[in-house]
Amino acid sequence: MINVLVTGSKGQLGLALASLENVFLNYNFFFTDKSELDITNFKAVSAFISKNKIEVLINCAAYTNVDKAEDEPDLANKINHLAVKNLAEIAKAQQLKLIHISTDYVFDGNSNTPYTEKENTNPQNVYGTSKLNGERALLKVNPPNAVIIRTAWLYSSFGKNFVKTIRKLSAEKESISVISDQIGSPTYACDLAKVILQITPLIKGKGAQIYHYANEGACSWFQFAEEIVKISKNNCKIVPVTTAQFKTVAKRPKFSLLDSHKIQKVFDVKISHWKEALKICITQFK
Ligand SMILES: NC(=O)C1=CN([C@@H]2O[C@H](COP(=O)(O)OP(=O)(O)OC[C@H]3O[C@@H](n4cnc5c(N)ncnc54)[C@H](OP(=O)(O)O)[C@@H]3O)[C@@H](O)[C@H]2O)C=CC1
Numbered sequence: 001m002i003n004v005l006v007t008g009s010k011g012q013l014g015l016a017l018a019s020l021e022n023v024f025l026n027y028n029f030f031f032t033d034k035s036e037l038d039i040t041n042f043k044a045v046s047a048f049i050s051k052n053k054i055e056v057l058i059n060c061a062a063y064t065n066v067d068k069a070e071d072e073p074d075l076a077n078k079i080n081h082l083a084v085k086n087l088a089e090i091a092k093a094q095q096l097k098l099i100h101i102s103t104d105y106v107f108d109g110n111s112n113t114p115y116t117e118k119e120n121t122n123p124q125n126v127y128g129t130s131k132l133n134g135e136r137a138l139l140k141v142n143p144p145n146a147v148i149i150r151t152a153w154l155y156s157s158f159g160k161n162f163v164k165t166i167r168k169l170s171a172e173k174e175s176i177s178v179i180s181d182q183i184g185s186p187t188y189a190c191d192l193a194k195v196i197l198q199i200t201p202l203i204k205g206k207g208a209q210i211y212h213y214a215n216e217g218a219c220s221w222f223q224f225a226e227e228i229v230k231i232s233k234n235n236c237k238i239v240p241v242t243t244a245q246f247k248t249v250a251k252r253p254k255f256s257l258l259d260s261h262k263i264q265k266v267f268d269v270k271i272s273h274w275k276e277a278l279k280i281c282i283t284q285f286k
């Protein structure tokens with residue numbers, strides 16, 4: 001049995017990992033969230049890991065409220081950057097495998113081809129900046145068995161996400177306005193959780209590496225919303241609007257498609273199309 005610590009386990013991805021506990025029987029999971037183990041507390045995390053002989057740390061803990069982060073940059077930085085540096089140092093000192101999750105929002109969205117891991121980053125908001133600083137700190141500490149997986153537009157039946165918001169709004173309203181000029185890669189959190197657990201045994205001492213993982217295909221938030229409403233069989237009109245028409249506190253990238261070829265090639269990972277994954281997810285709701 002491999003002892004695995006999942007931090008931020010009451011969030012969306014943490015719960016998706018927990019739903020696989022009975023599938024991946026070779027892992028002995030320790031699920032902790034902020035109240036049990038605060039990732040900003042170096043001593044507590046370090047002690048928990050030694051005490052429980054943790055071999056793998058999957059960091060799902062994060063500050064993820066993109067708009068609120070604009071008003072709380074210090075807190076976002078503490079959780080998404082400084083705590084990640086702590087985790088990297090602990091992983092190096094205690095020889096752990098570390099899987100850390102990052103985001104498409106590290107890019108500025110000015111590309112028109114899917115972003116590879118080699119592309120320049122240039123975040124447009126506080127959340128993206130804090131996540132990029134976390135990546136950089138981890139790469140600098142460079143634990144030998146560390147992986148950063150950048151993913152995008154995560155959704156599932158767990159936690160708070162766009163699919164759940166649109167399902168709720170479309171059940172209540174006759175029409176919803178949704179942005180049609182931001183393009184990205186919707187990703188089913190349960191697909192990502194499976195991939196994390198599949199690749200963990202294959203991470204082998206190459207130093208910290210970045211991988212992109214998102215479901216196949218591309219869409220705008222508008223197209224994503226239309227598909228959510230269609231599969232949910234809700235009777236609601238989705239009205240396309242521009243970014244300029246739909247005001248948000250934080251700026252989002254116009255284009256944040258991730259190129260997932262590297263993870264597919266290195267770990268032989270199979271990736272399904274976002275529409276297929278969305279159907280499976282929405283079946284779970286019923
Ligand atoms: N959601 C998305 O669309 C995307 C997410 N990501 C990344 O994927 C990862 C997982 O995201 P997701 O599951 O959606 O995020 P969630 O916000 O659903 O989960 C994060 C969890 O971490 C907890 N947490 C916050 N601060 C701490 C702390 N100091 N110590 C321990 N736990 C803490 C949160 O608790 P509380 O809620 O009480 O603060 C929450 O339970 C994150 O790294 C995120 O940046 C990447 C791309 C897209």
Ligand SMILES: Cc1cn([C@H]2C[C@H](O)[C@@H](COP(=O)(O)OP(=O)(O)O[C@H]3O[C@@H](C)C(=O)[C@@H](O)[C@H]3O)O2)c(=O)[nH]c1=O
Nearest residue numbers: 064066103104152153154162165177178179221246252
């Ligand atoms: C709810 C809603 C959103 N939108 C727009 C606003 C925004 O541009 C886009 C998505 O809005 P949300 O606030 O749901 O999603 P947002 O918080 O921007 O989602 C991001 O979360 C972080 C954590 C990530 O890492 C990213 O990959 C991404 O998933 O859709 C509408 O146009 N109409 C609506 O009714």
